[in-house]
Amino acid sequence: MKVQVRKINEKDQEQLIIECVEVTKEVEEIKSFALSKGTTLTGILEERIFTFPLSAVYYFEAVDERVFAYTKNHSYEMKVRLYQIEELYKEYHFIRCGKSFVINLLKLQSISPALNGRFTAHMKNGEKIMVSRQYVPSLKKAVLGGAF
């Protein structure tokens, strides 16, 4: 696929046009990725596409090959990979706390010790997420070390 970047003068005129013969899975992924670059996300719920603010997301979870965004009342399927979410929303206080989880630090109530040097993340909606040992240092650094 050819990629062209053309400079324009007006910020509000910025747009991404994908020209393709067929809307494939890859094209859908590029589209979702582009849409995810802001703080308004698009996700699929019951085969319908919804938009919701990033700030409403408590955490993202990867289940098999699919990624879900969990808000207070809904879970939306996202068309981006978890590692992309981790990179995209780092500056918005989202941090990885396990192989399958990226949590919103602003929706985190507290952490408590769990077994074997791991921690449990208590989210503000009452859900509990296991923090893996290997992600504890980065989580500590993000909050204690002023990574933001």
Add this chain to the structure above:
Amino acid sequence: MDFKTFMIKRVMMSFFISVTLITFAMAIVGLIFEPHMTFGYEAFFSPLIFGAIASFPMLVFYSNKEQSIKEVLLRSLLHFLLLEILILSNLYIFGILTSPSMALSLALTIFIINLAVHLVSYVHDRRVAEEFNSALRLLQEKIQDTEP
């Protein structure tokens, strides 16, 4: 966590804690069963040797994959059983175990030391969690104050 980090962080930490607690336990058990026994300089190697033996079963905790609570509990049980078998059999081979009551009290001592290691780890993790939670609250307040 890769194997090298696991060995340095977890196994070495377990070794040093075990050496300290074994020295203490040997003093207590020795005072009860053989209060008049004298030792040569080679006795200083005992806590180091048994510390190494006690740290070896820590390898059962190594895994590249994320472990569930059930898995961690199972591995903890396996670790404890390996500890008891390795230490008691080594004591028996070296001719240190002289009576069933001594074997029983040592088995109990190993249990208490194992529990103490977990307790030390838990107390440390609880302190980390408290520190983290305070910093998290400050971070959340700071972000709320700066947001329009």
